[in-house]
Amino acid sequence: MxxxxxxxxxxxxxxxxxxxxxxxxxxxxxxxxxxxxxxxxxxxxxxxxxxxxxxSYAEVQAQSGYFKFFLNSVILSVGSTLLAILIAVPAAWSMAFSPTKRTKDVLMWMLSTKMMPAVAVLFPIYLIFRDTGLLDSRIGLTVMLMLINLPIVVWMLYTYFREIPGEILEAARMDGASLWNEIIYVLTPMAVPGIASTMLLNIILAWNEAFWTIRLTTTNAAPLTAFISSFSSPQGLFWAKLSAASTLAIAPILIMGWFSQKQLVRGLTFGAVK
Amino acid sequence: MATQQTRSLARFMMAPSVILLFVWMIVPLLFTLWFSFQQYNPLNPIRNGFVGFSNYALFYSNPAFLSSILNTLIIVVSVLVITVVGGILLALLLDQPIWGQGIVRILVISPFFVMPPVAALVWKNMIMHPQYGVFADIARFFGAEPIDWFGQHPLIAIILIVAWQWLPFATLILLTSLQSLDGEQKEAAEMDGAGFLSRFIYLTLPHMSRAITVVILIQTIFLLSVYAEILVTTNGGPGYASTNLPFLVYQKALLEFKIGQASAGGVIAVILANIVAFFAMRAVGKNLDK
Structure with missing residues (x-):
């Protein structure tokens, strides 16, 4: 052969x-x-x-407090992803297991929100954030990143959940499993890999988001994207320091990314290429 | 099977996602639409008021507007051509039996995980800097004058950076598609004496067509809003030479505080994105039906 x-x-x-x-x-x-x-x-x-x-590493930490930005990146990306999962799991679940005629339209519409250019709403969002005191706050930005990635999270979870055979649920019910047992012993084990994959990809996307994270923060909530952008106005020669800061900013996500190649294809093509 | 009860339960489960996304999409967009018909300057509130379409006229008559639309399209099209053609070639190469395939794949995919500001700064300072960059070192090695990329060819420089970020994505998607090609079909074509080129044109390319479509559509969404790469490298300049539509809107809104004009620009960006989205939806929708 x-x-x-x-x-x-x-x-x-x-x-x-x-x-x-x-x-x-x-x-x-x-x-x-x-x-x-x-x-x-x-x-x-x-x-x-x-x-x-x-x-250079020592200096980056000493001069600009790298660790604070790193911590913000972790909080924002993980926080927004967890929040998105919490909101998206029920939606994806119901669309996968009791689809209606409109399910496809709802999914398409969700995807279309992803296509709205961020600049189109820059000023209104800026105003809303300013007037509610959310500017440069971790909570505001976490919600923002959650909203940006919510369509992708719903979509990814939907494509994973759709592959769980519905017959298994029926079989469990026939065997007399209560709803609670059904969720714990049957559904969760099958849903966890999909949820984990979705989380992985979305942490990466949130970590690298470089429009809102730069525009809506100054110091308190600034993650690594904003930190690195501040290097764009050079103060003398700083090649080694820039490299150290860059390496620190990309290393964790690069390693996560290597493990997420399959999920990346699936998540970013909305299940069209597997 | 679905009873009334499960149906209302389903609706209840979907509600948070739908409501959140609806509010997040509609409320700011209405604001933008409203501002686009207003004279609004937070620094000079006396003259604020309704001005009809004059913001659109002003934005349109701004020489930067047409060039920013042109720059937006140049960035999108150039990066698409580079990444799709490069991606197909790379995918074909990586599909061959090679030693260390896993590591090669990791190396190739890596740029996609680099956050845009880092990618832009690394290219700006380490690679393309006219004095200390690697390109300058190479030029000097061959006795040539180093090129001032961001001064003389800002748009090309930005296209190179963005293409570097998206080539891995295109390659990965196309490679995944290539690997799902039926090996027996390939063998049969080979047995029939089809050469590499005709195998590629009549078998491989049609098989990859859906993946290519998806790559083009998804990248277009992201490429229409290239921002951080411009911010940290050229800041839109020299002049407006590397300003795209998102960057122009940002300048108008947050640097010049011409909110009305910026909003008019934002509305135009939405229209542009909608034209693209229309085609994107149809293609992705078709894939759902299978």
Whole structure:
């Protein structure tokens, strides 16, 4: 059955793939390398071997309090995702298990809210936030990020829930399981993987959201996106520090992302490509 | 099977999501629509009032407006071409049997997880900086004059950065689609003597067409609102050379406090997005039916 794969073919493909992959990854790799250089080294021209100093990391924390922004990013992304899951699970559940004629329209409409350009509502949202004292507050931004990702969360959960066979529920009921037992012993174990996948992707999306997080915060609630953007006005040479801050900002989510490739495809194509 | 009781329960379960999204979509949008017909300047409240369509006229007569729409479209189309063509080529390459496939995939997908401000700053300072960037090092190595990317070719620079962020996404989706292609079909085509090119045109490409459509539609949604990449690199300049519609609206609203004009721009952005959304909905909707 198997096509005979010649070693030569495989060698060429491997070489080509690795070259392209390293080129694509290079900006990230070079940032990580530079973060272990001193500021002096960083501007001395191209060099792949750093001296290995950690001074940039120490300075980023000392000067700008990196940890506070990191904590805000964690709170905002995890908080908004949990909130979205809480609101979306019942909706996705009812759409998957007792669909009506309008279910599809509701799903489509939810998706369409995702297409509204953020700038179109920038000023009203800004006013609402200002007048309710939500500007630069973690609560306000958590709700904001929840609303932005809610359509994707509902959609993803819906595609996962739809794959749970309804007959299992009936069988459990026939065996005399109470509603409570049904939820704990039958539904939850089957729903958990889908919920976990959805959470993973949405934490990533919320972590990287870079419009509202920049515009609606100043210091208190500012996450890493706002922190990094503040580096855009340079104060002298800061290559190594910028690299250290960047590495810290992307490392956790990069690692999470590597584990979420499948969910990413499914979540961002709304189940159209699996 | 659905009784009256389960149906009302279902409605009750859906209510929070639906109501929240409805409020979140409608209320601010109505505000924007209202402001777009008002003269409204929070710094100069005396002259505030209804002004009809003059905000639209002002926004339209602003030379930055047409160029911002043009820039928006240039960014969307260029990035789409680069990522879709590049994505297909990369997906074909990664679909081959290679050593270390898992690691290669991780390397290729990584840029997608980099937050936009980091991506933009890294490219601006480490890669494209006219003095200290890697591109400048390469240019000097070959004895050429380094290019001042953000001064001379700001739009190209931004397109490069955004394309770098979205190429992984296109590649991953297209690769997933490619891997679901039936191996037997491929073999049969090969047995029949179909060369690589005709196999690609008559078998692979049609199979990937739905994934390509999805990639184009989803990316368009995000590309229409590129923002952070412009903010941290060129800030829209020089002049308006790299200002897109979202960035122009942001400038009008939060820097110049011309809320009326900004709102008019926002309404235009909504119309633009709706045209795209119309096609997007139809395509995604079709995929739901299967």
């Amino acid at each position: 198997a096509r005979a794969v010649t070693t030569q073919h495989k060698t060429i493909a491997t070489a080509a793939a690795w070259v392209v992959a390293l080129l694509i990854f290079f900006p990230i790799l070079y940032t990580i390398i530079t973060s272990f250089k001193s500021e002096q080294e960083a501007i001395q021209g191209f060099a792949l071997i750093p001296s290995g100093t950690m001074e």
